[in-house]
Amino acid sequence: MFEAITKSLEAVFDRLRGRGRLTRENIQEGLREVRTALLEADVNYKVVKDLINRVTEKAVGEEVLQSVAPGQQIVKIIYDELVRLMGPVGQPMTFQEGNPTVIMLVGLHGCGKTTTSAKLAKLALSKGRKPLLVAADIQRPAAIEQLKVLGKQLGIPVYSENGGQPPLLCQRAFDYAIKNGQNVVILDTAGRLHIDEELMAELREIKERTKPYSVLFVCDAMTGQDAVNSAKEFNSQLEFDGAILTKMDGDTRGGAALSIKAVTGKPIKYVGVGEKLDMLEEFYPDRMASRILGMGDVVTLVEKAQAAVKEEDAKAFARKIKEESLTLEDFLDQLQKIKKMGPLQELLSMIPGMGTKMEGLEVEEAQMKKIEAMIQSMTKEERANPDLIDGSHRQRIARGSATTPHDINQLLKQFRFMKKMLKTAFGGATSLSRMGLPKGLPAGMFKGKRK
Amino acid sequence: MVFDLIKGLLGQEEKKEAKPAEAAAEKREEEAVSASGGQPEEGASWLSLDAWVSLEGLKKGLEKTRSRLEGHLKGLFALGQTVDEHLLEEVEAALIEADMGVKPVNRLMEELRRACQSGQIKDAVGLKAYLKTSLKERFKGYKLELNMSPTPPTVIMIAGVNGSGKTTSIAKLGYMFVKEGKRVLLAAGDTYRAAAVEQLEIWAGRVGAQIIKHQTGADPAAVAYDALQAAVARGMDVVIVDTAGRLHTKQNLMNELGKIKKVLSKRIEHAPHEVLLVLDATTGQNAISQAKLFKEAIDITGIFLAKLDGTAKGGVVLGMQDEIKIPVKFVGLGEKAENIQRFDPEGFIDALFD
Structure with missing residues (x-):
């Protein structure tokens, strides 16, 4: 994620670090690179222009010139500015008491409203609420059917009608919710262009009739420069309360996050990070800013690691490293934990500095599978004591794992090497808690593709 | 100029168009689409419709947007207008805001500046012509038709x-x-x-x-x-x-x-x-x-x-x-x-x- 922007910014900062003090000139050069990076991340042209102006003002002041580490300081200024632009942090989901809490989702075609509706309903359900999903998209063929299927998956009722006018439909859905004791009503409206006056008027009417507690603008994270136009228009017509950025699990740099906040003043509340219905996360401006600036998204990585590794396991692993009693069994266990954390490439990109260092390297998930197969084809004794593995053992393991004796040799060699490295690199600390992840992986897992 | 010609055509056609309300109402009658909506003239094959499709489709696509969006460059490409930093900046902004990407735009801007210095571009009208030619260059040599199999399907x-x-x-x-x-x-x-x-x-x-x-x-x-x-x-x-x-x-x-x-x-x-x-x-x-x-x-x-x-x-x-x-x-x-x-x-x- 954010590879390109990270790359160019790191180049700038490396250059700045090399100099004693900032001058007006080298700020200009640096900021030009920052501008390019932000534009490549799809931050809107005008938003970038404003940002650069603000940063220039701050950077050319005494503050920076008197600083002992000017390079660090300009990173900080840009970082702060990005955090400021994207913050403050949106409130997590809140509800109103008394009448049902109506949440209305609006946005362009294909931005992910229906999936997000279901995700929000699931979230409300997990907070002890009784959500009702409302199929207000009577435009797109089978949209109602889609919501019904999702509702069924979640065990959440779906209100729908055959045809009819969406504003009246939503009002009836609201009445239905009151009658049936559903206290959260999520309106999945049809996708529409922000310049389609008729359909925008329809949204205003839905808003008037249902008095939503919260109107949320759903936006595809891959949106380019035009994000400002749609966000501005939806906001001016509906005064939405916040935005949800979807499809953030791809490699988009997500500049739309900056743009939306800048032109509407409304916070990003959630980000969609996958097709599964529990893949909705809160938005953290600082994490996003860190990512953009190539500081890596360590917080997310740590969280993922924590979710995958129990503390006592980590301690036991650390002890084994220290005592040099690490076995192939432990190694397999670690591999499987890493796999649980998500795609390797994505994990590595979160580590500070890895963004650019990974350039041209391809992480071989297939290689990981191969290692797993090899270890799984070994007996318990062999896993505990790899020295037992001789020629005939190798033959057998290779047959069992569809590899060659040569592969087995490679694995054993790498394992011994890794054991030694872990010992020297970490002493007593655990590998994951110290973010030593890549060092802990066998070298063969990365296929060199350097030019 | 082709540009102005199309613009002129679009402008004229626009007046005949249905009001937005009617257009939206029509949109809702989705069932009618396959039966009658926007059907080309009888007997005309798709290929011979190319010209028709381009203008008509373009017009329809742009009709909603044109009235609302004040183009960056509206009026800037006027006859006799000289090329200055301001105009170049506006061109740059328009291209970046069209999502062309900052690096391709930078390269193009350098090209434009060189052409200005060498006298190849003399005024705003010349700039526009040069710009379009250069952009169109990128789509040259493409076969835009679909590859159809000689034996179906x-x-x-x-x-x-x-x-x-x-x-x-x-x-x-x-x-x-x-x-x-x-x-x-x-x-x-x-x-x-x-x-x-x-x-x-x-x-x-x-x-x-x-x-x-x-x-x-x-x-x-x-x-x-x-x-x-x-x-x-x-x-x-x-x-x-x-x-x-x-x-x-x-x-x-x-x-x-x-x-x-x-x-x-x-x-x-x-x-x-x-x-x-x-x-x-x-x-x-x-x-x-x-x-x-x-x-x-x-x-x-x-x-x-x-x-x-x-x-x-x-x-x-x-x-x-x-x-x-x-x-x-x-x-x-x-x-x-x-x-x-x-x-x-x-x-x-x-x-x-x-």
């Missing part, structure tokens, strides 16, 4: 990220072929998303195409295979294979696409004859990554640029040509099946400055 595979507009685009292609008198079969290969099969089925009914479907959750490669079996048995002319939306960074899902493609070529030699990536015109620079990774996985042969009827200009398809050569073959300009047109570089580039 022609197989077209469709792919793209979630929500890019695949299903609607398939409906549009289906409509286009049916209008040409071809027998069209759709393969409901999106077996993942809830109700995706139903959605395609409704479209098939509307545009008059046949459909092959399995249950949700079925193997999409098996659907694709069955579709080709059926197409051969029934003597179909065109098979359009839908696939589930997927982010290009999900390796396992991209492998699945590769498998679907392989199955197609196993059943019919040289199939698929076209592999189209459906790209949402509002997408920014991420489109380049999409194009690259989809090309790597299934060697896409063209782009279907969807949702060009909004305010987004889709300029990323211009910028990406610096890095990866992929022709745009169609553009989608609305929610109706007939809102499709062949990509027309001329009109597209003109629209950037409209």
